[in-house]
Amino acid sequence: DLAGELRWVAEHTNPRGFRGSLREAMRGADVFIGVSAPNLLDGADVEAMADRSIVFALANPDPEIDPVEAGQHAAVVATGRSDHPNQINxxxxxxxxxxxxxxxxxxxxxxxxxxxxxxxxxxxxxxxxxxxxxxxxxxxxxxxxxxxxxxxxxxxxxxxxxx
Structure with missing residues (x-):
């Protein structure tokens, strides 16, 4: 049972009730926010996202995708690493x-x-x-x-x- 803001997020961010793999979920997505584990994604995953997508790959010390690789396809990339722009810490x-x-x-x-x-x-x-x-x-x-x-x-x- 989710409370407050978590319930709102669950109810409003998946209106189609999507179920499937991370790769499948990336197709056509506007935003990816990762706070999980390193090297889950590759450039093809980000390329499959919507035009001008946003990728926040925040797993530390190694993000879900290399920020340089993500930047080849996404409009905005942020990471938890201090050696790249848009460090989120x-x-x-x-x-x-x-x-x-x-x-x-x-x-x-x-x-x-x-x-x-x-x-x-x-x-x-x-x-x-x-x-x-x-x-x-x-x-x-x-x-x-x-x-x-x-x-x-x-x-x-x-x-x-x-x-």
Whole structure:
């Protein structure tokens, strides 16, 4: 039995009730988000996706597909690796989330708090800077942690801690 957001995702992301292999699921897909195991995909899998597809191959240290190979077919590629553009790493969120919770004396983290953190993180990349190689700010961007901390603090103080 799924709760809240997980139920929504399950109900809204598979309207056709697809069942099958990962390779079959990749055909025509707009987005792949992998957080599982290395080397599950190859270039043919990404090529079979929809035009201008997005691949987030986040298994670490070795992603589901080599980012260079994925980039030959996908419009946007992100990985957990620091040696490629669009590194998605928990260090983008954790220092700011904890600082914001501590500053607001928050005790729990609800969906609204996480959404505030995500929106703050996304807002670090200005529209004028946004491109296929820069959809996620660097973990070294000087504004990341302060912006996330401020957004979390404001969300908790607004009463969204458990919402």
């Amino acid at each position: 928990n260090v983008l969120a954790f220092p700011g989330v904890f600082r914001g919770l501590l500053d607001a004396q928050g005790r729990t983290v609800g969906a609204h708090v996480l959404e505030a953190a995500a929106r703050a993180l996304a807002g670090v990349v200005a529209d004028s800077e946004l491109n296929a190689s820069y959809v996620v700010p660097s973990v070294f961007h000087p504004e990341v942690h302060d912006r996330v901390a401020d957004a979390v603090r404001r969300s908790v103080l607004a009463g969204h801690e458990n919402a």
